[in-house]
Amino acid sequence: MFEDPNCGYCKRFEQSLEKINNVTVSLFLYPVLGPDSGVKSKYIWCAKDKAKTWQDWMVRDVTPPVASCDTSAVDRNVKLGHQFKINGTPTLVFANGLRVPGAIGIDQIEKHLGTSGS
Template sequence: MNLMKTALMATTLLVSLTINAQEATIRKNLAERVPQLPAIDEITKSPMPGLFEIRVNGSEIYYTDAKGDFLVNGSLIDTRQRRNLTEERVEKLTAINFDALPLKDAFTTVNGNGKRKMVVFEDPNCGYCKRFEQDLQKVKDVTVHLFLYPILGADSVEKSKNIWCAKDKAKSWQDWMLREKVPASASCDTSAVARNVELGRKYKITGTPTLIFADGSRIPGAINADQIEQHLAERKN
């Protein structure tokens, strides 16, 4: 039994040393040959034999061989299960802890019983956001926490501040997004708007709308009512 245990430990150590050597080779060769590649965060074996996953900038995925002789920028597809493994991996890497989001810096709208929950980051001057808001009205039984995320310029910041300072934030928002009624000038503590921009940068939210569901998954871009329903049904805590 002791001999078997010793052999197993030796095998494990050998595998670990081999993996470490391969990682060192990949890092060295890619740094020398592809200097424009951002610093590598992590190297792991991919589900495809002989292929390694390279992770950079937190959630960007590349693939390479054990020597770093080739670099692949694209999706790895499992044809047997018909799954986009790269997409699933990025989704996992970019997931957000829904319960940790600072909802005090958002305002809330409830449709129906509100039993389903989602978060949305939106800019008041975003045309896609306005289209999204039209579709969102058709989704029943949902609570939406909306973070004003003015990234399209000074006018977006001004409108966001006026909406945040309105007596009824949700009404002011919907009046503008659905009915083109410009938010009335208002003043109050608008530090929440600035915090939202920092929060979005932290989570690398680069466009609006960005949707976040209760399981932490996110969808960048406008989707229609049927797609919202599908994601709410599939992505529960």
């Protein structure tokens, strides 16, 4: 899943994802909505607990703490997104390769998971 930390649709989508159980989600930080997205993505990437920092920001509006580290992984995410022509967030990619742009509903996620081989 490709998400930008400043994407309002992504924030709502993250809240929906919390209602789905027994699913592993791989997140690609994809800061494409301006310079502040890049700053937040780097703070999240450099956080001691990346997953908690991401959830705190996306679901609870807790600002990521200032942090620094090697953020070349975030740059690679952006390159990968451009390579696969990801032009909006959120964009989901299921195990069967199906790509779904936009914040879809839980019922649609479960439907796609049922057909994705996961």
